[in-house]
Amino acid sequence: xxxxxxxxxxxxxxxxxxxxxxxxxxxxxxxxxxxxxxxxxxxxxxxxxxxxxxxxxxxxxxxxxxxxxxxxxxxxxxxxxxxxxxxxxxxxxxxxxxxxxxxxxxxx
Amino acid sequence: xxxxxxxxxxxxxxxxxxxxxxxxxxxxxxxxxxxxxxxxxxxxxxxxxxxxxxxxxxxxxxxxxxxxxxxxxxxxxxxxxxxxxxxxxxxxxxxxxxxxxxxxxxxxxxxxxxxxxxxxxxxxxxxxxxxxxxxxxxxxxxxxxxxxxxxxxxxxxxxxxxxxxxxxxxxxxxxxxxxxxxxxxxxxx
Numbered sequence: 001x002x003x004x005x006x007x008x009x010x011x012x013x014x015x016x017x018x019x020x021x022x023x024x025x026x027x028x029x030x031x032x033x034x035x036x037x038x039x040x041x042x043x044x045x046x047x048x049x050x051x052x053x054x055x056x057x058x059x060x061x062x063x064x065x066x067x068x069x070x071x072x073x074x075x076x077x078x079x080x081x082x083x084x085x086x087x088x089x090x091x092x093x094x095x096x097x098x099x100x101x102x103x104x105x106x107x108x
Numbered sequence: 109x110x111x112x113x114x115x116x117x118x119x120x121x122x123x124x125x126x127x128x129x130x131x132x133x134x135x136x137x138x139x140x141x142x143x144x145x146x147x148x149x150x151x152x153x154x155x156x157x158x159x160x161x162x163x164x165x166x167x168x169x170x171x172x173x174x175x176x177x178x179x180x181x182x183x184x185x186x187x188x189x190x191x192x193x194x195x196x197x198x199x200x201x202x203x204x205x206x207x208x209x210x211x212x213x214x215x216x217x218x219x220x221x222x223x224x225x226x227x228x229x230x231x232x233x234x235x236x237x238x239x240x241x242x243x244x245x246x247x248x249x250x251x252x253x254x255x256x257x258x259x260x261x262x263x264x265x266x267x268x269x270x271x272x273x274x275x276x277x278x279x280x281x282x283x284x285x286x287x288x289x290x291x292x293x294x295x296x297x
Contacts, residue, residue, distance in 0.1 A: 021285060026258045028239045054252035054270045062251050066243035079259045086268055 030076075033069040040064060041071050051078040127171040128164050128276045134174035140191045141170040148199055155203050160275040165206060169199040242288045250280045257281055 035041065042061045050057040050065075065075045123141055125133050133141065145166060152162035173188075173195050180187060188194045243251055249270065256266050263274035270277065 018285065021288065022258055025239055025242075025254075025288075029258070032239070050252070054249065054256070055272070057248050057252050059248045062248050063244065065255070066251065067240065075255065076259060079256060079261075082269065083256075083259055083261060083265060086265055 029066065029072045030069055033067050033072070035068045035070055038068075038070060041068060044074065047071065047075050047078060051075065051082055123163070123167055123170070127167040128279055129168065129171070131168075131171035132174065133167065133170045134177060137170050137174045137177065137191070137195065140195055141166065144192050144196060148196055152199065152203055155207065160273075161206070161279075162203075164275055164279060165202045166199055169202045170195060172202070173198050238288065242284060245287070246280075246284050250284055253277050253280055254284055 042058075042064055046058060046061045047065070050061050065071050123133070123138065123145055125135075125138055127133065149159070149162050149166050152166060153159045156162050156165070173191075177188065179185075243254070246254070249272070253266055253270065256269055261269065263278055266272075266277045267274050
């Protein structure tokens, strides 16, 4: 059997439900919590800390982001920047891993 | 019998003493779980089609049984006689819940969400409450996972960001989705 047909293709496509729900949530977080006077907003450093280290994220900051559209926009931008950085680093590393696995399979 | 072909004992199944939700598994339950794990998990794998999820749910079931034992001891209720059977039944029930939930989630179509969105267009407050409910009731890590999913992160990327396994992240995410789905359905009635 050829190697390619053994593996199931992972398209990474989300189901319509999940996609719709995520879009729905994002719209609300972006628009439904206006806080023009920025009452109770944490400093940018706090948002950056949460974006960098989600395991030890500050709960109050994390909750605030859920209730404040301006903070959510900032946080969303920080996450996108981190994501872009990870994606830039990832391809070379991952493709090497894939090649190693393929070689091992073929050698078996 | 050829001595070279003597059957080797199967490797011991290594289960974690803490489930993915952070609940501890009682040592007595853990030892029983280790005994039945090979057969139970392979059965679960057949039903779920995902070995990682099968193990996670088995650990969850063991943690739930541990909690039940503690509660029974505290309230002087009769002890569990057949721990193996009890744990296996708890595992089967957990699998059934997981399968029903995934089927229900698949059943909801795009139209359902749009229908709900149309219904609540008049009421911004209601929409805010739904999102608030979800984000307030989940723990910090789940919330952070949700924020990353909203930015289009894949499971592997979340693993890199948060340092938790893909399966654990997906489990937390799907539970949060299910809760929101339940809220949407309840309010849509």
